[in-house]
Amino acid sequence: MDRVPIIKVGKYLLASIPxxxxxxxxxxxxxxxxxxxxxxxxxxxxxxxSALQIVDSFIGRMIGDISGMARLLDAEVTVVGMxxxxxxxLVELGLTLAGVRTALNVEAALAMAGIRDxx
Amino acid sequence: xxxxxxxxxIPVLAAHRDTILERWIAEQKREGIARPDLLSDADLGRxxxxxxxxxFAGLNSDSVDPSGPGWEQMRASLRGITLSRGRLGFGPSETxxxxxxxxxxxxxxxxxxxxxxxxxxxxEINRLVDRxxxxxxxxxxxxxxxxxxxxxxxxLELSTPVVKLWDGILALALIGTLDSERTQVVMETLLQxxxxxxxxxxxxxxxxxxxxxxxxxxxxxxxxxxxRLMGADCLISGIRPQIAQTIIHLGITLPDxxxxxxxxxxxxxALGRIGQHVVVKRSDQER
Numbered sequence: 001m002d003r004v005p006i007i008k009v010g011k012y013l014l015a016s017i018p019x020x021x022x023x024x025x026x027x028x029x030x031x032x033x034x035x036x037x038x039x040x041x042x043x044x045x046x047x048x049x050s051a052l053q054i055v056d057s058f059i060g061r062m063i064g065d066i067s068g069m070a071r072l073l074d075a076e077v078t079v080v081g082m083x084x085x086x087x088x089x090l091v092e093l094g095l096t097l098a099g100v101r102t103a104l105n106v107e108a109a110l111a112m113a114g115i116r117d118x119x
Numbered sequence: 120x121x122x123x124x125x126x127x128x129i130p131v132l133a134a135h136r137d138t139i140l141e142r143w144i145a146e147q148k149r150e151g152i153a154r155p156d157l158l159s160d161a162d163l164g165r166x167x168x169x170x171x172x173x174x175f176a177g178l179n180s181d182s183v184d185p186s187g188p189g190w191e192q193m194r195a196s197l198r199g200i201t202l203s204r205g206r207l208g209f210g211p212s213e214t215x216x217x218x219x220x221x222x223x224x225x226x227x228x229x230x231x232x233x234x235x236x237x238x239x240x241x242x243e244i245n246r247l248v249d250r251x252x253x254x255x256x257x258x259x260x261x262x263x264x265x266x267x268x269x270x271x272x273x274x275l276e277l278s279t280p281v282v283k284l285w286d287g288i289l290a291l292a293l294i295g296t297l298d299s300e301r302t303q304v305v306m307e308t309l310l311q312x313x314x315x316x317x318x319x320x321x322x323x324x325x326x327x328x329x330x331x332x333x334x335x336x337x338x339x340x341x342x343x344x345x346x347r348l349m350g351a352d353c354l355i356s357g358i359r360p361q362i363a364q365t366i367i368h369l370g371i372t373l374p375d376x377x378x379x380x381x382x383x384x385x386x387x388x389a390l391g392r393i394g395q396h397v398v399v400k401r402s403d404q405e406r
Contacts, residue, residue: 080350084310087345098375102350104317109350 004029006036012113013040014106016048026062033066037073044113045070046106050081060095067100076101078109128232128240129178135228140171142224150220152213166200183247185254197251201258211259218252279305281312288389289318290382294327302338306345313351320389321346324382326357336371343376352392356385
């Protein structure tokens, strides 16, 4: 079964969601990410969804779930690079992902994290 | 409608052609529809003689049906004259009467005919000129509708300008009422601009929005949420006191949205968020 690779960059974890993500892959990512957060003691997880062009309610909810789960493990999720069409779809679906951090791109997310770490 | 057998005496009309033209122009001036303030005498003369040659070209085609074959020149000429008059500012009735005033000069040139032939010819010309008048009216309306459609399109484009105020700061000045269709356009334009410019802050200025009701507020919240999902913060500026009052009376809340009274205030806040501020430059004398 396909799995989304989770890359460790310094203190952070980075997961890039593929364009045609299957529901099973999304569930696997949720499990893997939990394990990796605990193993690496990462405090920040970047979920890069810039390749994603189409979302449904399942994927939308999955993003929120990952964030909630990470928070329980004392890590923060930043959703990175959401496309305009995806953002509009999620708003239409009523999934505004309240409490989830977002960033335009990985660079902006790292800059934000850097400012917080030094504060 | 089948037309009665063709009886119009073209030779009689052709013999009086110059007189008809002269009397037609005089008739228009007498009726006050020549409008010398919009169209010079020379241009009026040119239009009228163009119309006359198209009329004779049509009559020579052995038919008095102006929508049929043989009348192409007439239709083209009518279209050109009507559209140019519409643009110049002639009213619809003035444009239609331009054609209808041709009746009397045409009738009076038929006086020399004997009684039965005269009546038939008058009836036929009457019907022909009426149909030409109706065609003018239709063309005039078409021209107006084209203008309205173009203006609507332009308004839609003009009313959603996204401008870059600073590196990383966008402003969207909303003008006019927000309905669902426009919100969609606004949202798309704003989100696309955020991606293209890599901006982290967008200021939505609603100075030009006349009223804010629950629906408009809902649309604004949707736009702000979508921008936030992409990683850009939204500030709303240009809330007038009356609008603030309306929002409170309607019980609308704008959760998690920073609102400012003026675009200037929002811009200063936005600059602060990206770690910049405005400094007043001191002049040489003060130093």
